[in-house]
Amino acid sequence: MGIGRGWRWRRKRQDWLTRDLDNAEVMLRLSRWMAARWSRHEFDVGSILLDYTRRLAEAGRHEDALAALNEAIDIGSRHVHAKPLRYAPNLAAALLMKAHLLAELGHMEEAVSTAEGAVDIYRTLVPGDQARFEPILFAALTSVGFWRHQRGEFTQARPAFEEAAELARRLPPARVADRAMALNNLGAVCQELGDSSDALPPLEEAVAIRRRLLAEDRERYEPDLVASLRNLEQTLSALGRYVEAVAVVDEISALSKSSSPAADGDPGSA
Structure with a gap:
C-alpha cells in the first residue's frame, strides 16, 4: 500500500512539473516573439526566464536551468547601465540563483564569485528599497x-x-x-x-x-x-x-x- 501511494504521489508531482514547464515554455516563446519585434519586451523575457529556471531546477534539469540563467544574466547585463532600476533586481536575482545552482553542482569557486556579483548589485539597490532588498x-x-x-x-x-x-x-x-x-x-x-x-x-x-x-x-x-x-x-x-x-x-x-x-x-x- 505504502509503495503504491508513494508511486502515485511521485507520478502526480511529475505530471504537475511537466505541465508547469510546458506553460512556462509557452510564455517564454511568446515573450521572445514579442521581444524580437519590440525591444522593450526583453525585460519580460528575462523575468520569465527566472521563473522558468525554478521549474527546470525542480525537474532536475540543471544544465538547462544554467543555460536559462545565463540568458537572463546576458539580458540584464546589456540593459542594466541604461535602465538600472528596471533591470538590476532581475540581474541580481539571476546571479544569486546561478550561484546556488553552481554550489549544488559542486562548482564552489564559480558559485562564490557569482554570488559576490549579486551582493554588489543588492548593495546598490538597498538604499532605494531597504525593506525589499x-x-x-x-x-x-x-x-x-x-x-x-x-x-x-x-x-x-x-x-x-x-x-x-x-x-x-x-x-x-x-x-x-x-x-x-x-x-x-x-x-x-x-x-x-x-x-x-x-x-x-x-x-x-x-x-x-x-x-x-x-x-x-x-x-x-x-x-x-x-x-x-x-x-x-x-x-x-x-x-x-x-x-x-x-x-x-x-x-x-x-x-x-x-x-x-x-x-x-x-x-x-x-
Missing part, C-alpha cells in the same frame, strides 16, 4: 560567507559574516533565528581566526537567543543551541575563562542526548 542582501552575504568557510577561506569569509550580522539586527522580529545564525557564524569564524575576544560577544548573543528559542521548540532549536554552546566553550577556554567554559560544558551535557548538533565552528547557510 536588505533581507536578500543578508541571505546573499550569508551564502558567500558559508561557501568561503566551506573552502577554508576564513579570512575572506569574515567580512561577509560581519556584514550579514549587522544586517541581521534589522531583520523582522519573526526572523530572530536568522539573527542568531548570523551571530554564531561571525563568532565561529572569528574563533577560527584566533580572534577570541571578537568572537565572544556575538557568540554570547547567539546563545542567549537560541536559549529563548529552545523554550519555544526544543526539537527544532536544540541542535543550533548545542552548536553555539560548543563554539562559546572553545572561545571561553581560549580566553582562559575556564570556570565559565566548564559551566557551558555542563549545559551541553544537560541537553538531550538525542540531539544531532552541527559540527564545531560550522556556520549556517541562508
Whole structure:
C-alpha cells in the first residue's frame, strides 16, 4: 500500500512539473516573439526566464536551468547601465540563483564569485528599497560567507559574516533565528581566526537567543543551541575563562542526548 501511494504521489508531482514547464515554455516563446519585434519586451523575457529556471531546477534539469540563467544574466547585463532600476533586481536575482545552482553542482569557486556579483548589485539597490532588498542582501552575504568557510577561506569569509550580522539586527522580529545564525557564524569564524575576544560577544548573543528559542521548540532549536554552546566553550577556554567554559560544558551535557548538533565552528547557510 505504502509503495503504491508513494508511486502515485511521485507520478502526480511529475505530471504537475511537466505541465508547469510546458506553460512556462509557452510564455517564454511568446515573450521572445514579442521581444524580437519590440525591444522593450526583453525585460519580460528575462523575468520569465527566472521563473522558468525554478521549474527546470525542480525537474532536475540543471544544465538547462544554467543555460536559462545565463540568458537572463546576458539580458540584464546589456540593459542594466541604461535602465538600472528596471533591470538590476532581475540581474541580481539571476546571479544569486546561478550561484546556488553552481554550489549544488559542486562548482564552489564559480558559485562564490557569482554570488559576490549579486551582493554588489543588492548593495546598490538597498538604499532605494531597504525593506525589499536588505533581507536578500543578508541571505546573499550569508551564502558567500558559508561557501568561503566551506573552502577554508576564513579570512575572506569574515567580512561577509560581519556584514550579514549587522544586517541581521534589522531583520523582522519573526526572523530572530536568522539573527542568531548570523551571530554564531561571525563568532565561529572569528574563533577560527584566533580572534577570541571578537568572537565572544556575538557568540554570547547567539546563545542567549537560541536559549529563548529552545523554550519555544526544543526539537527544532536544540541542535543550533548545542552548536553555539560548543563554539562559546572553545572561545571561553581560549580566553582562559575556564570556570565559565566548564559551566557551558555542563549545559551541553544537560541537553538531550538525542540531539544531532552541527559540527564545531560550522556556520549556517541562508
